[in-house]
Amino acid sequence: MPLTAYDLTGRTAFVTGAASGIGRASATLLAQAGATVHCADRDAQGLHETAALIKESGGTAHTHTVDVADHAQIAEAVASAATTSGGLDIMAAIAGVMHNSTVLETREEDLDRVLSINFKGVLYACQEAARTMIAAGTRGSIVTMASGAVDTGGPGLLCYGAAKAAVVQLTKTLATEIGSHGIRVNAVAPGWIRTPMTTRHDESAQAHTEALMVRMSPLGRVGEAADIAHAVLHLASDAASFTTGQILRPNGGVAMPW
Numbered sequence: 001m002p003l004t005a006y007d008l009t010g011r012t013a014f015v016t017g018a019a020s021g022i023g024r025a026s027a028t029l030l031a032q033a034g035a036t037v038h039c040a041d042r043d044a045q046g047l048h049e050t051a052a053l054i055k056e057s058g059g060t061a062h063t064h065t066v067d068v069a070d071h072a073q074i075a076e077a078v079a080s081a082a083t084t085s086g087g088l089d090i091m092a093a094i095a096g097v098m099h100n101s102t103v104l105e106t107r108e109e110d111l112d113r114v115l116s117i118n119f120k121g122v123l124y125a126c127q128e129a130a131r132t133m134i135a136a137g138t139r140g141s142i143v144t145m146a147s148g149a150v151d152t153g154g155p156g157l158l159c160y161g162a163a164k165a166a167v168v169q170l171t172k173t174l175a176t177e178i179g180s181h182g183i184r185v186n187a188v189a190p191g192w193i194r195t196p197m198t199t200r201h202d203e204s205a206q207a208h209t210e211a212l213m214v215r216m217s218p219l220g221r222v223g224e225a226a227d228i229a230h231a232v233l234h235l236a237s238d239a240a241s242f243t244t245g246q247i248l249r250p251n252g253g254v255a256m257p258w
């Protein structure tokens with residue numbers, strides 16, 4: 001049964017950003033693979049909807065309303081998840097926000113806000129997961145969410161891209177520091193994915209952006225949240241048991257770094 005490597009029965013996962021988009025798709029897929037999933041987000045209503053989706057398909061879900069930029073809140077939620085479920089095997093640190101401003105227009109408060117959520121929020125989740133796994137002797141998996149922005153750059157992406165580049169550095173550094181405990185740390189760097197984050201209010205602007213992304217991809221389509229959830233599942237599972245410190249790039253072939 002080669003697919004047993006993707007079976008997460010008996011494992012516990014903590015997923016940030018689980019109220020929407022890629023986080024919701026990842027939480028539901030990890031649950032379908034058998035994991036008990038602790039869904040964390042600042043959006044309580046969205047969390048409720050994700051947990052309902054998981055339970056409707058026979059899975060087990062818990063919710064934690066947290067601001068990932070608040071270390072104390074993340075620490076408390078991860079500790080509570082581990083106590084409730086008897087440990088923690090998987091951390092998927094997915095919560096994030098988009099921000100667009102040119103370098104010349106970027107204000108210090110923009111940079112602080114984006115770094116707090118997109119970098120420090122991932123850092124705190126990684127720290128709490130690693131501490132919990134090490135204390136329990138769990139050979140777990142930590143998955144962080146970077147972005148194709150680290151490969152391609154682009155106007156307006158200073159704050160967002162800097163935070164995602166920091167996530168890549170965190171991922172590689174932590175992988176080297178805790179690999180001896182059997183804990184793997186990897187990042188996913190998605191290309192353009194159709195989620196609430198990338199949805200424009202203006203339909204023609206949306207169509208224009210999507211057409212551009214379709215032209216840029218050798219596959220001739222944009223990405224969906226499920227494409228990224230499968231990358232998260234792969235890295236979380238035993239199928240990736242010899243993979244650590246890596247950046248997985250489900251980007252439709254838009255960027256092909258070495």
Ligand SMILES: NC(=O)c1ccc[n+]([C@@H]2O[C@H](COP(=O)([O-])OP(=O)(O)OC[C@H]3O[C@@H](n4cnc5c(N)ncnc54)[C@H](O)[C@@H]3O)[C@@H](O)[C@H]2O)c1
Pocket residue numbers: 016017018019020021022023040041042043046066067068069094095096097098117121145146147148189190191192193194195196197198
């Ligand atoms: N959609 C894309 O094209 C794309 C591409 C590359 C990377 N990403 C990354 O994937 C991740 C998920 O993005 P998405 O597209 O699903 O966006 P989304 O807006 O649908 O979901 C983001 C989730 O993060 C939550 N969140 C934001 N700030 C938070 C905070 N301070 N505390 C707790 N929760 C918070 C939101 O409430 C939301 O549920 C992000 O890190 C994003 O940067 C997205």
